[in-house]
Amino acid sequence: MAEPRFNTERHVKYYLRCLKTFLPTLYTSNDSNRMLLAYLTLSGLDVLGVLHSKTTAEERQGYIDWIYHCQVPSGGFRGFPGTDFGLESRTTENEVWDPANIPATFFALVNLLILEDDLERVKRKECLQWLPKVQRADGSFGEVLGPGGRVEGVRDLRYCCCAAGTRYILRGKAGKGLEDVEDIDVPKLVSFIGACQTYDGGMAESPFRESHGGHTYCAISSLDFLNRVSNDVKSVPLLSFGSKENEALLAWLVSRQTAKISESELDEDGSDTQDEQSIDTIEADSRISALPDIQSISADTILYAGFNGRCNKIADTCYSFWNGATLRMLDRYSLIDGDSNRRYLLEKTQHMVGGFGKGIGDPPDLLHSYFGMVSLAFQGEAGLSQVDPTVVTSKRTVQHLESLPWWQ
């Protein structure tokens, strides 16, 4: 069997195509997420270590200008230029239809950092003043402010993570020059996150929903963002080594790794019976003895093991990242089986034209390409930069952030 290989040249080509030519029409339904797509492209090239060699200083300045073009006059960023009806048409009555957007603001700031911008043109104070307005009474965050200043958007941990990330970038370690700016309610946010842990140990988008790898990532990265700029979050049980919450979370995270990588394998473990009988203790023994013994699992059946996002689902490229990055933040990445994850990504979802697909045989897309690659970067794949699991950019980019004036 040929040694699996990370095809650097093909991936560079894939990303350059995404950067320099139009994305296919199919992406129209992702128009509102262009700031996120921009992040996946720029950060992809940065993690591949070629952003600066494959783009000119002039181009990078042009990209920076486009990101600022998406800044809303009242602070924060829009997700795409599509809501902008022009400064001359903008009034206090209609600006609600062109609002700053929580995830877009985070990704815009990260994009500027990747491009080594100094964030001088960011309306820093205005943005930080807007953040607490998008926080709900229960501590969670919405996506945008709607008519009447109402917090709009679903109640879930993605927005918490992007809000905490924005605060981290713009507030910095010392919060210099922000003495008069009201902060978000950190204890309430922490409580909300804690309440999202479910009975099986994972984290759900909101309390009592089903545990989910993406939201679990968002929960822990929110806490980590809060932690990095202040020390008051360290004692949260979820992050405390040896606590019940932490142990349950670890057990749930490692259980996401699975050799079930296509739908046909899902119900394979047999002995399903449709007939339901009421159980009675005297009978239970004989009914259990009648069950088939499970077979020991041989090494060749678990050569390829990716991660799923929820219990009893099949593997999907991006969950190698969501679960893996969470384990990295918890400093427990060594608990996964790295070899079988690497083989799954390189031999099953890496695409021959470059990029990664969601599952076996799927065409590449920006999201799965980036997260597949970052998962490999966590495992030290040659040719990839080191990636910070919380900001999810190269460590270079985080160092650049820490060199900004309010971080001193």
Added chain:
Amino acid sequence: MEEEHSYANDPEWASVTPIPLDDGSDSGAMPLATIAYPPEYLEATSYLRAVMAANEMSERALKLTEDVISMNPAHYTVWIYRAKILFALDKDLIDELNWLNGVSLKYLKNYQIWHHRQVLMSSRTHFPTLPPKELDFLMEMFAQDSKNYHVWTYRHWLVRHFQLWDLPQELDDTHTLLKADVRNNSAWNHRYMLRFGPRDAAEPDAGLANAGDMTTSTADKGRLPVVDEELVDAELKYAQEQILRAPENRSPWWYARGVLHAAARDLEEWEGFVGMFVGDDGAVKSSHAVEWLADVYAKSAGGERRPRAVDMFTLLKEKYDPIRKNYWDYRIRMLDQVAV
């Protein structure tokens, strides 16, 4: 006819001056993530910007939002704008729900559609009680994808909003879905919420029963303030029945752990049942039973059953769950660190 529609040639839109997309390139910026937009999308969104800038609440604007949504259902302001128009024009929201049903079946993985439904349904004026066909439509959605996260989120919200905790159809639908697929973890989770979720309307979003705040002790977290022991017994029995249908299915095993924890009862309670899955001869009927026993042994008083915990973890590591080899090794190492 429909395909040739152009706003520029439509007399209904003659009074509106569209606002074209300003992608920044005129001012020297280099747009990122550029998309090969279809011309219909570019035209429709240029009219959308114009009516939004004018704050127009009209039938034609409503129709326009439908057109934009059909091409980009993830557009985050078009839905808020649409909801505002619906209420401003006092539209029939049942008609809106019927239209939404079609959109939902077309775009299965979309947050905005379900949030919009929730925004409409939140109007007590329009929906003082649950509309009769609502739960049936959700089952229609589950027929497409019985684990659709957005639909379950909405169903969860419905239960809280209309206080459907004891509505027989809630539990029945969940049971029907588990009957069809006992591995449907979404259905298991919904059942847990129905059985053990806090019903206090004043505190609609408390997490794990008694999730508390930063001051709540770890031991109290997730414990029910009042335990209905009969309900707990019935749920444990339900889990056992479902385990027998597919012993390698993780969902009911973890459901049972959750039930025991909520009731402040110990894993030891199931030691007898679980033990039947693990024979002395090394024959095993479920790897989850092995894990359960390991957890029971690991906590044993004085650590006297610790060696047996090592045996169980080793079985998992070497035979029944080698993907998690590193984790089982970690659990073995941790045994020495547990305060006894």
